[in-house]
Amino acid sequence: MTQDTIILQVNGASKRFGGLQALQNVSLALRQGEVYGLIGPNGAGKTTFFNVITGLYKADQGDFFIKGLRYEPSAVDLVAKAGIARTFQNIRLFKEMTVLENVMVAAHIKTHVGVWGALIQSQAFKREEEDIKRRALAALSYVGIQKFASQRAKTLSYGDQRRLEIARALATEPLVLALDEPAAGMNATEKLALRALIQKIRQSGVSILLIEHDVKLVMGLCDRVSVLDEGHLICEGPPQAVQSNPKVIEAYLGLGASVHG
Amino acid sequence: MNTPVSSNGLLGMGMGKRFVGPMVLALLVLPLVLQPFGNAWVRILDMALIYTMLALGLNIVVGFAGLLDLGYVAFFALGAYVYALLASPQLMELLSAYPFLAPLLSAGMHVPWWLILPLSALLAAGMGVLLGAPTLKLRGDYLAIVTLGFGEIIRVFLNNLDHPMNITNGPRGLGSIDPIQIAGHPLSKKLIWGEFELPGVTQYYYLLLIFVAVSVLMCSRLQHSRIGRAWVAIREDEIAAQSMGLNTRNLKLLAFALGATLGGVSGALFAAFQTFISPESFGLGESVMIVAMVVLGGLGHLPGVVLGALLLSTLPELLRYVATPLQDLTGGRIDAAILRQLMIALTMIVVMLLRPQGLWPAPEDRSKTDAP
Numbered sequence: 001m002t003q004d005t006i007i008l009q010v011n012g013a014s015k016r017f018g019g020l021q022a023l024q025n026v027s028l029a030l031r032q033g034e035v036y037g038l039i040g041p042n043g044a045g046k047t048t049f050f051n052v053i054t055g056l057y058k059a060d061q062g063d064f065f066i067k068g069l070r071y072e073p074s075a076v077d078l079v080a081k082a083g084i085a086r087t088f089q090n091i092r093l094f095k096e097m098t099v100l101e102n103v104m105v106a107a108h109i110k111t112h113v114g115v116w117g118a119l120i121q122s123q124a125f126k127r128e129e130e131d132i133k134r135r136a137l138a139a140l141s142y143v144g145i146q147k148f149a150s151q152r153a154k155t156l157s158y159g160d161q162r163r164l165e166i167a168r169a170l171a172t173e174p175l176v177l178a179l180d181e182p183a184a185g186m187n188a189t190e191k192l193a194l195r196a197l198i199q200k201i202r203q204s205g206v207s208i209l210l211i212e213h214d215v216k217l218v219m220g221l222c223d224r225v226s227v228l229d230e231g232h233l234i235c236e237g238p239p240q241a242v243q244s245n246p247k248v249i250e251a252y253l254g255l256g257a258s259v260h261g
Numbered sequence: 262m263n264t265p266v267s268s269n270g271l272l273g274m275g276m277g278k279r280f281v282g283p284m285v286l287a288l289l290v291l292p293l294v295l296q297p298f299g300n301a302w303v304r305i306l307d308m309a310l311i312y313t314m315l316a317l318g319l320n321i322v323v324g325f326a327g328l329l330d331l332g333y334v335a336f337f338a339l340g341a342y343v344y345a346l347l348a349s350p351q352l353m354e355l356l357s358a359y360p361f362l363a364p365l366l367s368a369g370m371h372v373p374w375w376l377i378l379p380l381s382a383l384l385a386a387g388m389g390v391l392l393g394a395p396t397l398k399l400r401g402d403y404l405a406i407v408t409l410g411f412g413e414i415i416r417v418f419l420n421n422l423d424h425p426m427n428i429t430n431g432p433r434g435l436g437s438i439d440p441i442q443i444a445g446h447p448l449s450k451k452l453i454w455g456e457f458e459l460p461g462v463t464q465y466y467y468l469l470l471i472f473v474a475v476s477v478l479m480c481s482r483l484q485h486s487r488i489g490r491a492w493v494a495i496r497e498d499e500i501a502a503q504s505m506g507l508n509t510r511n512l513k514l515l516a517f518a519l520g521a522t523l524g525g526v527s528g529a530l531f532a533a534f535q536t537f538i539s540p541e542s543f544g545l546g547e548s549v550m551i552v553a554m555v556v557l558g559g560l561g562h563l564p565g566v567v568l569g570a571l572l573l574s575t576l577p578e579l580l581r582y583v584a585t586p587l588q589d590l591t592g593g594r595i596d597a598a599i600l601r602q603l604m605i606a607l608t609m610i611v612v613m614l615l616r617p618q619g620l621w622p623a624p625e626d627r628s629k630t631d632a633p
Binding site (some may be wrong): 017054056067075076077078079080081085086088092093094095097099104105106107108109111114115117118119121127132152155168172175 | 350445479482483484487488489490491493494497498501502503504505506507508509515519623625
């Protein structure tokens with residue numbers, strides 16, 4: 001696959017909540033191994049867009065394709081199976097489960113042994129369990145939190161909870177990783193580590209869709225950026241071009257914004 | 262990291278193993294010790310084991326999958342009535358109205374228990390799915406209300422299905438139910454070897470103990486499988502679970518079905534053990550009691566659930582022996598039954614205040630029990 005293969009394509013997504021047009025004809029295409037930023041003021045429809053492509057909200061209109069195949073974002077679990085994994089703006093971990101178990105849950109769609117296999121402890125079951133555990137540990141060490149494996153998820157620090165959420169999403173072996181404000185609430189050091197992690201994930205070939213308010217992070221990381229305002233896509237392009245676009249400055253960045261802002 | 266954790270795990274297992282032997286021995290000897298004081302004591306143990314099975318089943322639904330089911334006793338009732346109808350004269354009387362069935366029924370209705378048990382398990386599982394299906398979108402309080410209604414519907418049905426055709430014999434209940442027979446020997450009959458006697462209640466004790474042991478094993482194996490983890494994930498955060506690709510609908514139905522299965526089987530065993538059942542035994546109070554056992558013991562933690570069931574099922578019986586002297590102390594002014602209920606309620610309140618996570622919740626850091 002080349003860099004130009006389109007992994008995720010959304011054509012004309014619209015979503016209305018009562019009197020509010022949250023999304024109006026939003027289209028975008030995400031390439032293989034690309035980091036794609038979605039920015040915009042609060043209430044612009046970024047999270048709504050995430051929820052629409054991941055099946056949490058049903059779109060009023062729109063066509064959705066993964067690797068050229070149409071998918072219907074009608075149920076969240078089907079979208080996950082199609083290859084989109086996401087994290088949440090307000091972290092959603094399985095708090096009472098251990099860190100390792102959190103990631104082990106993500107192996108569910110790639111594994112098959114059912115009730116019977118578990119009850120009789122079949123060979124296939126034992127092999128699969130070993131495999132799940134091994135892969136989950138690998139995912140934990142990939143994001144650097146393997147030392148917390150046997151702790152409950154709720155005991156982790158904020159930054160590590162974010163990492164765990166990313167590890168869990170990656171463990172579903174997705175084509176697209178959708179991150180909803182991953183840097184929110186992080187300090188400068190944690191942001192740097194997050195940035196390195198996202199770079200690492202991109203190099204592994206996973207495409208990343210990123211909603212983020214931290215302009216510096218977005219501009220430094222993303223290959224392309226789209227700007228949403230009041231449900232409309234007002235601009236798309238490389239970070240530098242977007243940053244100097246007058247419409248974007250008016251709607252979101254404000255005068256005097258720069259790469260270092 | 263591996264070395265200390267796994268050695269801890271081994272140590273933990275070794276400690277566990279050291280306790281298993283004496284515990285099994287104690288469980289085997291217990292009824293023999295209580296027997297001389299009267300069968301009533303062993304009977305209390307038998308009922309405690311039946312309740313343990315119920316609590317284990319409900320724990321799958323409430324503890325693992327986090328679906329608050331207040332109508333769980335319906336599956337217990339279903340199992341009991343399936344057993345009672347297939348192994349008592351009741352259905353015979355009903356069917357004898359049809360002469361062409363007479364040759365089939367000449368030997369009476371005595372379906373063997375090893376056929377009824379799987380059947381009641383299957384029927385209860387089906388009923389679990391039927392109840393689960395319309396409640397899939399409901400959570401917490403709303404789910405509790407719907408399941409509560411379901412439980413009551415079943416009880417009302419049992420109470421009123423004595424006309425136009427007398428199926429359940431209404432509030433009068435069903436009697437003359439066959440006891441469980443093993444190799445031609447009904448468990449209700451005393452076994453005598455010379456000096457040594459084994460009364461029926463003790464024989465049932467051992468049978469029920471086997472069933473409870475198998476149930477514990479099943480639950481623990483399910484818990485430590487991808488299915489069990491998926492249930493807990495749904496309990497913790499349904500949306501996050503879905504976004505991991507879990508089909509929450511099927512997994513919830515599976516939890517309902519498997520939980521109901523244990524309820525159905527324990528119901529059948531209950532009918533065989535009591536040889537008489539009536540709708541009275543399957544009221545809302547029972548459902549609430551089973552939920553209380555699970556919550557008081559430790560939601561989702563098997564040893565806790567077993568402890569909760571044993572405590573809450575034996576405590577009311579033990580308090581009988583405390584309540585009566587207390588009543589005498591007050592010169593008979595306070596009713597013993599009321600005093601007993603008061604004490605049970607008080608115990609539950611104190612436990613929940615002191616240990617809101619339950620008496621024996623899952624440990625906070627699991628590196629010691631669960632080597633990764």
